[in-house]
Amino acid sequence: MTPHAVSLAAPLAATAALAAGGGLLQAAHWPASRLYGSALIAPARPGEIALTFDDGPNPRWTPQLLEILARHNARATFFLIGKYAALQKPLVRQMRQSGHTLANHTWTHPNLAFTGNRKTREELLRTQQELESILGEPIRFFRPPFGARRPFTLRCARSLGLTPVLWNAMAADWQATRVDQVAPRLTHLIQRNQQRGVASNVVLHDGGQHSLEVDRSASVAAAATLLQKFTPTHHFVPLDDWQPQASEDRACS
Numbered sequence: 001m002t003p004h005a006v007s008l009a010a011p012l013a014a015t016a017a018l019a020a021g022g023g024l025l026q027a028a029h030w031p032a033s034r035l036y037g038s039a040l041i042a043p044a045r046p047g048e049i050a051l052t053f054d055d056g057p058n059p060r061w062t063p064q065l066l067e068i069l070a071r072h073n074a075r076a077t078f079f080l081i082g083k084y085a086a087l088q089k090p091l092v093r094q095m096r097q098s099g100h101t102l103a104n105h106t107w108t109h110p111n112l113a114f115t116g117n118r119k120t121r122e123e124l125l126r127t128q129q130e131l132e133s134i135l136g137e138p139i140r141f142f143r144p145p146f147g148a149r150r151p152f153t154l155r156c157a158r159s160l161g162l163t164p165v166l167w168n169a170m171a172a173d174w175q176a177t178r179v180d181q182v183a184p185r186l187t188h189l190i191q192r193n194q195q196r197g198v199a200s201n202v203v204l205h206d207g208g209q210h211s212l213e214v215d216r217s218a219s220v221a222a223a224a225t226l227l228q229k230f231t232p233t234h235h236f237v238p239l240d241d242w243q244p245q246a247s248e249d250r251a252c253s
Ligand SMILES: [Zn+2]
Pocket: 054, 055, 105, 109, 145, 146, 209
């Protein structure tokens, strides 16, 4: 089945109209926005769920997550903050050896909608080099922090061999203190996506942009709840299974 990527480029007239109404700011952050180029969200495979975890690695919570995923024989994708990965190399290797896909989430987690070209490239490239040095293999996926991007952001990612990734199921787990603030909402979104005929690309957080060992008990418990609930009916897949066709957009200067 052909993977689905949200595709490109609204007409210029529409862009101008949106700019007049402040729509460009929304386009820079809204996951399903089509204004700023293609990004992988989810293919038309309603029986599949990609669990994705952002902002780690987290030496306190990521190992617990690895145990839970292993219990369900599930593979996931982790979007790592480069500066944390550099401090936790054995854990990063353990994550990969556990069968999960590791991906680029920038070095310091800036808002790339407001980051200049040179700094954007540094953030992506430094993380890419660090992860590839730790793991000895190419890194293929990139998620912009906050989903924030502009056209250069995605061009730059592609020039480094990275597929930009957004999501279609999120529940503000980074603010949650209890699993019931997260799991019911994600369950609803997964079921909604299934009814719409698409897979679910679920965002949770095993880390946090402000500190290395932030409490992610609610997020980890939510992951366990989703695995328990959906394992009988769905396949949990890493993003490699949804790899879109290669982009021809290679300019990053
Ligand atoms: Zn993040």
